[in-house]
Amino acid sequence: MEKQREKKEFNIFMALLPLLLMITAMGTAVIWLGQDPHLPLIFGTASAAIVALFYGYKWKEIEDMMYKGIRLALPAIVIIILVGLVIGSWIGGGIVATMIYYGLALISPALFLVTITVLCAIVALSIGSSWSTMATVGVAGMGIGMSMGIPPAMVAGAVISGSYFGDKMSPMSDTTNLASGLTNTDLFVHIKHMFYTTIPGLIIALTAFFFLGRQFGGQGNANDAEIAGMMQSLDGQFIISPWLLLVPLAVIVCIAFKMAAIPALIVGIVLGFLCHIIVQGGDLGTAIATLQGGYVIESNNDMINELFNNGGLESMMYTVSMTIVAMTFAGILEYSGMLQAIMKQVIKIAKGTLGIVTSTIVAAFATNATCSEQYISIVVPSRMFLRTYIEKNLHSKNLSRALEDGGTLTSVFIPWNTCGVFIYGVLGVAAWEYAPYAIFNLVVPFISILLAATGIGIEKISDEEREDFLETHYGEEKTKESLTPETV
Incomplete structure (x- = not known):
């Protein structure tokens, strides 16, 4: 029986590599040569699969990741x-x-x-x-x-x-x-x-x-x-x-x-x-x-x-085929752990309210670009940032708003995201053409970051509310000193 290779944890460079290769191929094919985005997405999927194989995943596991990604897009x-x-x-x-x-x-x-x-x-x-x-x-x-x-x-x-x-x-x-x-x-x-x-x-x-x-x-x-x-x-x-x-x-x-x-x-x-x-x-x-x-x-x-x-x-x-191809790429990034490796680095730079909110918006946008689905751009960052918000005495509604500002709204700017694909199929205009005129979607993320910088519209919670939340949702005892803002 073949011995299963140990799966290694992705470093940030290898996690980003398939995305960088796909974006390079996309720019060459779509912008320079005027071709469709399907083949660059397939190239990105192949790149992600090779990286996953190198990190210890078997081909059958990689196939399952692609199928899981496609299943996420079936309702769409x-x-x-x-x-x-x-x-x-x-x-x-x-x-x-x-x-x-x-x-x-x-x-x-x-x-x-x-x-x-x-x-x-x-x-x-x-x-x-x-x-x-x-x-x-x-x-x-x-x-x-x-x-x-x-x-x-x-x-x-x-x-x-x-x-x-x-x-x-x-x-x-x-x-x-x-x-x-x-x-x-x-x-x-x-x-x-x-x-x-x-x-x-x-x-x-x-x-x-x-x-x-x-x-x-x-x-x-x-x-x-x-x-x-x-x-x-x-x-x-x-x-x-x-x-x-x-x-x-x-x-x-x-x-x-x-x-x-x-x-x-x-x-x-x-x-x-x-x-x-x-x-x-x-x-x-x-x-x-x-x-x-x-x-x-x-x-x-x-x-x-x-x-x-x-x-x-x-x-x-055309729209259906591009959605399927995009979600095979997204499935490997999500279920192999590459996306989580990228998100961990994003969280590390979050300092203070401005840093946390900005990181949330950037992470949601990055998820839209890598996973090609606006729902994932809400699900993944919400899992990763919720505890950080609470530990910093920030009300959870600050996170929910940032997720919408950075995830829901920016999905339209990614040509291979299901939203960008849908808009192209229905309105007949490509993402790079309508992007300068989707003004509401453009300005709201920046307004969100500006509010975080000024403190306007940012609601805090008390220490007791913070400890109650952590006890209810994470099973943490209120007496843990490590959960105070000063020691986080």
Whole structure:
């Protein structure tokens, strides 16, 4: 029988090596050569596997790590597939066309970025899901904005900013519940504490979008004529009716009443499919083909063709494949202990409140980059930092807020993270293109660090509360002197 090699503890260089190699390959392939990110991620997975083999892991163990990583992403993969079906059925049913038509009629180009940000924030706050918001209101918003001549990256940034604000502040959001639950913080205490960072972040984003949008409000008759032509083309290609707006409203109501995301999306798919046949007059075969391969349209308007040749199951396979590949890389980093080795070094530099909060945000962002999943960016740092916060007499809600500021919000900036992949699949804009315009997501982590530096919005706990927490959650006796702030 083969003797099992002893597993060695990863040093920081070897733990970082697969990540550095993957990022180098990613930069070469994607930025320099203009290729897709799948192969660099596979290269990163292979690099991580070789390092794990060198440190004593057997190949069977490494395979299990990859499969565990993929299993973490399975719920997201199912939703991604369903979103492709939603987009296809809603385009075929005339629902997207109707939303764009009335959006063009009612929204001023100069105020569009502000309006779509606020609208996405309200919807996401109501349903607790940034993904569902971007896949419904966001898709329509992309069509409206592009029809007004606004760059897609700018529109995507506004959609993302509003969607993530609403998701972050909603008591129905999975990440909001996860961050509060893992840190033993009351849900509504957690949400209230996030006001310190999210409200200033939203104000900054809306102000920026107001000034960015002004350049699109002075185009005069040319812009008006272009919008009128777009509306006329929509009216000629689809049956436009305000009754079709009941379909997205039905999905929003379903999620607002705490129906799970998957059945709520299925409701949207069925309603869109029926609208395609009953309202738009499509035949059964065409409606089914649209669900599979997406909607197909040929018109004299290039913008119509670009917007509406979209959707369907097959349109999401690029996104699904990249998610799977990314999670094999993430699985090895997480379950081999490489990520923990990186995190230990991060914790060592944490000195005082500023150092702890900054380290939390950096660790959450690093987890997003290495593990490609925003849920892990909350789970792993929460496990590693909770005791540190309590021992430093910092309330756990400071940690839960930092996890959201550094984990939930920064996930959109990683092209191979499930959030970055999802946004690319739904909005059609890559992470490096919309990143400068996802202003809310950009500024909130820095606001969080600034508050830590000034002490504003940082709540402390008493020595007795600290000892009670450690006794309740770690089984520590209150009399242990080693747990005082001075001796930690």
